Amino acid sequence: MIASRFQDLGPESLVIAELEWDTRHVRETCTAREIDWSFQNDYWIDPQYGLVWKSVQHFHPEMPPVVMELLKPPAR
DSSP: OOEEEEEEEEEEEEEETTEEEEEEEEEEEEEEGGGTEEEEEEEEEOTTTOOEEEEEEOOOTTSOOEEEEOSSOOOO
16 A cells, blocks of 8 residues: 655646646655655646646656656647
8 A cells, every 4th residue: 555645836837848837736745664665756737727747756666757748738
């Protein structure tokens, strides 16, 4: 089991593919006690629609984090 806690770090401008987006930076602090592993995931979220523009996520203690960036919003 992984316990997690989310913290809103406030507004932050994010540039992806030369476009600037206003986001809220949210940090998830996680602990997996069974395997003695703690880590943080970060998310940059569109405050109006809840869309995650960028994330940095950990999936395994022996691997580097995965960075994902959305290049454009989905069609509405």
